[in-house]
Amino acid sequence: MESKLNLSELLEYVDPAMLDYQEWVNVGMALKHEGYTAYDWDQWSLRDSARYHEGECYKKWESFLGTNSPVTGATITQLAKDNGWQSQSHYYDGEDGDSVIGWNDSFVPVDVDKGYQFVKTDWVMGKEIKEPTNWSPSQELIKYLEALFSPGETIGYVNDGYLKKNGEIEKWLPKAGVYTRTAGDLIEGLRQYKDDIGAVMGDPNPACGAWIRFNPLDGQGVKNTNVVDFRYALVESDSMSIEQQHEIIRELELPVVALTHSGSKSLHAIVKIDAINYPQYQERVDYLYKIVEKNGLKVDKQNKNPSRLTRLPGFIRGDKKQFLVATNIGKGSWEEWQEYIEDMNDNLPDPESLADLFEQDIQLAPELIKGVLRQGHKMLIAGPSKAGKSFSLIQLAIAIAEGRKWFGFNCAQGKVLYVNLELDKDSAKMRFVDIYKKVNQGHDNVGNIDIWNLRGKTSPMDKLAPKLIRRAQKENYIAVIIDPIYKVLTGDENSAHEMANFTNQFDKIATELNCAVIYCHHHSKGSQNGKNSIDRSSGSGVFARDPDAILDLIELSVTEDRYMQLENEAICQTYLKAIKAYAPTYDDISLDDTFSKKQMSHHLMTAIKSQDILKHIESERVKAVEAAKQATAWRIEGTLREFPRFKTVNAWFKYPLHVLDGSLQDIKLEEDSKEKWKKGTQKANESRSDKAKKELEEAFNMLSEDGSPVEVNQIADYLEVARNTVYSRVKKHELFSVEGGYLSKVKKETVVESI
Structure with a gap:
């Protein structure tokens, strides 16, 4: 059970700053359900200094009263797995004991991050980003706005903030900002006033930089409901260096419309989503985040909502520039990128060069x-x-x-x-x-x-x-x-x-x-x-x-003479076995005698005098003869891909064993007969459809009593095929129908009417 794990240890893998509000609440519910304390939740929440409020965890804790569908420790376990934690067994069983591994995954128990992992994260050295020297803030803003929006679309931006203190930590947070102006209006003003951005967008606060909402709005507010087109999503991470983030974004061919340096320790990639509605937006963002996270870029999950703010190039943040790194990189659209990712995840091996074919020994499978x-x-x-x-x-x-x-x-x-x-x-x-x-x-x-x-x-x-x-x-x-x-x-x-x-x-x-x-x-x-x-x-x-x-x-077709010979061998072996068991010191039997029923009978009567034992041996003889009569002869032919064809093997099937017998080699198959060859060829040339119909009729006639319906399962077992195959054949046969799992013969009147 997941609850047996130390959830406090698992939370070491989960950064509260990377969770949205509901995920944070779910962690608290899970801890309470599994018997932990509010203090445990509070101490973990302290790691998110920007959003932590003293006493909030304890107040919220009291409201967790439990439900019929509680949030359990499995929620924390999954969050830990998403962030790199691995259990001792890398897979788990479902409620019915079946593996949760699907047909798109490997069946070898591996790290869940192996699927869709294309970037070798251990080898990400980083792709350099150069800060612009001849920097034109207005031109950067124009280029950015033209890449993301049409002139008539309403946008939301913020160029001022307020300072929030939490102990010794200070952080600038955005104010409400402006959300009623169009991209075209801003672009026109920027061209008119050159680099006097304040004349167009209001004087910025250089201490906090500026933000923009990356999806167009309706001009009525800045909530998700005010988003009019679910066009873009934000990928932001500060889990590695800027250069490493840059390399992974490029390696993954993300369909990025604009890539911005935040003026701090992260890049902001505006990724084309092009969703038709909010549910599809959520689905695509979840897919996007899964891919980037499995390739080493731990994204800030607070950025999932479509009205989220992102850093706007062309502004100063402290003593750093927020500047545009690139526009329109990677694949051209979401569909093209997703197809590319799925193709990359086909689990097929790469082509292998034969340049060193003769330099190394080839090790074939044993x-x-x-x-x-x-x-x-x-x-x-x-x-x-x-x-x-x-x-x-x-x-x-x-x-x-x-x-x-x-x-x-x-x-x-x-x-x-x-x-x-x-x-x-x-x-x-x-x-x-x-x-x-x-x-x-x-x-x-x-x-x-x-x-x-x-x-x-x-x-x-x-x-x-x-x-x-x-x-x-x-x-x-x-x-x-x-x-x-x-x-x-x-x-x-x-x-x-x-x-x-x-x-x-x-x-x-x-x-x-x-x-x-x-x-x-x-x-x-x-x-x-x-x-x-x-x-x-x-x-x-x-x-x-x-x-x-x-x-x-x-x-093989076996003559009566061969069966007589087989019975003779069975009797001789029965007598020889009995003599060895009941008269082990008797040694007057020659090799030739072991092939003569008459001689072995003589030795038996000489070696064994007990009438009770002889009666038992007689019963064994009867069984051996009966088994010989029931034996069938078989020839085993081989069609091999890795080896040359072997010489045919011949054997008797003497229940329950196949016993080799080289003397059967001289028996010719029936197909060597000219007439049977013709007959066999005619049958071989029958269409599959006609043959299937005849087999179905044969099965029904054998299993039906007076034309009464027969269970489909019985028909399938008789034909040694799957149930689906029976249904498929019935569809092509005008004389039969299936109803309620039973095969019935259609009345002639019905057939005539259908014709």
Whole structure:
């Protein structure tokens, strides 16, 4: 909680002189709410000697009676942050535990001033300003007035003041001044009387200098309500030298119509705002102040109001000149400047010269999966339904955690985050247990695996990514596995634009966490014959062209003879395992015997005499045979960006493992058949729209009972697409409609009428 912080220490970062009245009052309210005393507020307020009045804090304190929406210590904390204070963690959680970091910010926890910071403040040496030698006060005034106002506009100025004492400190403050004359009237008089400014504007008081209101008035007063055009804002700072202020103003390309030396320790920049009303003026001034403050120029926030006074050039202030430094510098308008600032804040790297390309060794990212994927890159595993894609991802997570092989490829060892979007918490854990047991190589490094269970709690990928990054940024993961992506899919998967935005989230995760991002996606419905591996994924081609590596699973057609061979191997392995377990001293088995069901049966009966044990082994044999019958054969092809294409990998999916089997290499894919090639080519040439319609009809027919409506969620799960994709397809299909979250078939009469 913010209130646990020492607010007195935070106030060291907040200058009361830089706050407006309401901000000053808010500090007092916050201190009282958090249990501090009026003395604390009073002692802090003393730092603003110009506005401090003895006893005012104590009087005001008694009026703070509390409300249903109190001002809390968070207000002081934010003021301190705005002035350079940093908490131990540079970000915070919202009420729901989500990071407040937005998509326009970096996901790495950094100083809030990093965004929009273009000036390297540590290297600001200062830009020299020379006091004018042949100074013509009248000409300066004319140039200034012509830059800011039209001849017919009414302006307000002050050239006299009163001396206010606060202890030993004295300060000249402006009187009400004049607010009924036009700029043209003053300019005409100045030209007529040359440098006799007093003849035009009244005799000035050289002790205090002169001021002007930088926005035109209505001639009725000098309040904000008397401002007729919200044209300019004032940027004033005395937090650094005049020369440094000058350099920052120039570096930021502020759209300054006039830059004036105050005759003291600050420059006054009149910045073009060009707001259409007061609310827009406030919005633009807040934006302006944010930019200049984040670039080292701590502005006086009392200057926010549009009727504020600024120093007027052409006058003497004590023994110093108030003189015009420049007019019309920086960008030409507010819009041009804001566009420039936003472009500067695009977070894109600068172009890099290749002049020293051959003089330094290039350090590539380490390989996560040898010959397949580098750390910090992206990989897609694609395949049809029931290919065991999720099981293969769990196998991969284990291989990375333990530093083992996966599909025959060596994996680097490290921490991995498995994002589970589909299974309930305990089912997901059981899958890891089952696979660990089947692999049977121990689980010494299972602590390298973190699982984030999000079934029923998922959000679209653009919302999930920042939450994932925030939780993962301290864990040093070398891989993040997201399974399956259709649960977090945003937009229509057939839209290249929408899918590009979707896959960009994987880039953000990989970049911010410096880890590989691995995910799976399903094949499009129908035959994959005649397609390259890069074109088999469902939806937009973005899915195939975005990852750095694609591993594609294609099912192999297995003959009955091969299944008989697989059953034979399963029986032999069951018997061999039983003999080793129950008769470990039996060693009469040759290597050839381990491939013969007849020989292994003989060894089993010879080595084991217990009928109870034999009955148990028989039940295990039945299970092994059944598992062999259910096994499916797969070929894994790769499309790689960083590495040469590898030789295809072949494996059986024997629940829950994919087990390599080189003997499957000789099986030819169905697409080698001439007739199936033609059929596959015809299907591949169907338009996406027609294919999507057929898939929707197929899903409805499979899930509907007697043509009754089906939940959109069920349709989405069947098609393995997002809900939005279902709605998008329904809009293009004249036979279906959606109402109340249910997909219904439109009656034929309705279709005819619509035609």
